Amino acid sequence: MATPALGSILLGTTNPHRLRDWYAAALAPGDGGEAFTEVTPTMFAGTFGDTSVLIDGRSDVADRNPDPGRVILNFHVDDARATADHLNALGVTWLVELEERAGGLFGTLVDPDGNYVQIIELKE
Amino acid sequence: MVADAPVPETPAGVRRRARIRAITLESRAPDRAAAWYRQALGLADADPLLTAGGVELRFTLATADAPNTVEPARIILNFHVDDIRTAEARLVALEAVWVRELERTRWGIIGTVLDLDGNFVQIVEPAPDSPPCLQPKEEHP
Numbered sequence: 001m002a003t004p005a006l007g008s009i010l011l012g013t014t015n016p017h018r019l020r021d022w023y024a025a026a027l028a029p030g031d032g033g034e035a036f037t038e039v040t041p042t043m044f045a046g047t048f049g050d051t052s053v054l055i056d057g058r059s060d061v062a063d064r065n066p067d068p069g070r071v072i073l074n075f076h077v078d079d080a081r082a083t084a085d086h087l088n089a090l091g092v093t094w095l096v097e098l099e100e101r102a103g104g105l106f107g108t109l110v111d112p113d114g115n116y117v118q119i120i121e122l123k124e
Numbered sequence: 125m126v127a128d129a130p131v132p133e134t135p136a137g138v139r140r141r142a143r144i145r146a147i148t149l150e151s152r153a154p155d156r157a158a159a160w161y162r163q164a165l166g167l168a169d170a171d172p173l174l175t176a177g178g179v180e181l182r183f184t185l186a187t188a189d190a191p192n193t194v195e196p197a198r199i200i201l202n203f204h205v206d207d208i209r210t211a212e213a214r215l216v217a218l219e220a221v222w223v224r225e226l227e228r229t230r231w232g233i234i235g236t237v238l239d240l241d242g243n244f245v246q247i248v249e250p251a252p253d254s255p256p257c258l259q260p261k262e263e264h265p
Contacts, residue, residue, distance in 0.1 A: 004165045004211065005177020007148065007204030007248060012197045030139035039255055049143025050178030060197045070150050071199040071243065075142035075171075082137025115199065119142070 008052040009073060018043040021042050021055060022112050025090055027075055029075035047055070048075065065114035072108070072116045080105035080121035087119075146180040147201065151241050152190055154183035160240050165203060166214055174201060192242025196223075200236075200244045208233045208249035215247070230254070 014020045020036050021119065028035035036046040043055030049124035053073075077083045084098040086122060095116060104122040111117055147198040151157035158174055161167075161181055167174060168246040174181045212226055212235060221246060227234055232251040239245050 002206050003167065003176065004203040004205045004247070006147070006179040006181075006201060007250070008202040009144070009175070010200040010202060010246075012143060012195075012200070027142040030134045035141065037255060045255065048141060050146060051144050053144070054202070061138060061195050065195065065198055067194040067198075070193055070241075071201075072148040072150075073144055074146040074148060074182075076145045077138070077142045078140050081138030082135050083142070086135055086138045113198075118148070120145070 006051045008054045010054040010056050011113070011115065012056050012058045012061040014057070014059070014061060014063050015112070016028045016044060017041050018112050019055045020046075023055070026087055026092060026109075026111075026117075027077075029086060044079070068110070068114050068116050072118055074118045074120055076120050076122065078121070080119055081106065083119055083121075144179060146182055148182045148184055149239075149241070149243065149257075150186040151183050152186050153240065154185050158183045160218065162243070163195040163218055164215055164220065164237075164239075166211075186241070190241075196238070196241050196242055200246055202246045202248050204248050204250055206249065208235070208247060211247040211249075213234075 004084055011019060024031065024033060024035040027048065028046065036044040036055070039045050039054070044055045046050050087109060093110045094107060095110050096106070096108040097101045098105055098119065104120060109117050109119065149157065154174055158181070162169065162174055203211075208226060215235075215237050222235065222237050224234070224236040230251065231248065231254045233249045234246055236244050236246045
């Protein structure tokens with residue numbers, strides 16, 4: 001039997017369209033709005049590397065994550081500074097602005113639901 | 125005649141889509157949580173990294189008295205397996221708390237358990253006709 005794979009990460013939200021648009025614009029800007037496929041009218045799926053983000057409209061979560069930081073999605077990018085410029089142009093909210101650490105460049109932003117999303121460019 | 129609004133050009137450095145390489149889970153007991161996931165997923169103890177299909181699971185320390193996750197439906201990790209009964213047996217052996225026992229859905233067979241910090245963890249054997257984005261990705265060693 002093959003080792004289990006993290007097939008997807010489901011983000012429960014009261015506003016799936018807003019969250020889809022944000023992830024598409026922030027993290028797949030080169031895809032011209034085609035980053036996500038509509039699975040149902042309130043569920044969208046987009047592949048980001050070896051796994052997918054499933055954005056699921058549901059009623060058992062609040063409008064805003066009351067407990068951010070419990071689970072953080074780490075996105076690797078080719079050029080973190082260019083990504084940060086792009087994100088700033090979108091007007092995103094940073095929890096920790098892009099900074100150089102031992103292993104590379106790291107920054108943490110907050111998605112419209114309050115989830116924490118880390119941007120990483122590792123030193124090769 | 126009105127010209128279409130110009131489409132802003134995507135900066136060169138961000139043309140390639142970002143890739144999720146890791147998920148960080150905050151835990152009251154990171155070592156114990158990592159061991160739980162390793163057993164739940166059937167990963168070898170010898171592997172230095174805890175990875176599932178090319179995505180690393182990392183664990184950081186929460187305060188020892190942190191309560192369970194407040195909204196477990198907020199972020200759910202879906203682990204795809206090719207034999208759901210084997211995956212179920214591992215979770216039963218771990219005495220995992222089941223939120224939803226195995227159930228056949230339009231997406232495949234799905235079961236949900238709680239991890240040690242109260243997060244929902246799902247095992248999924250995808251249906252052959254589920255949307256391509258929900259199918260297993262390329263297999264990783």
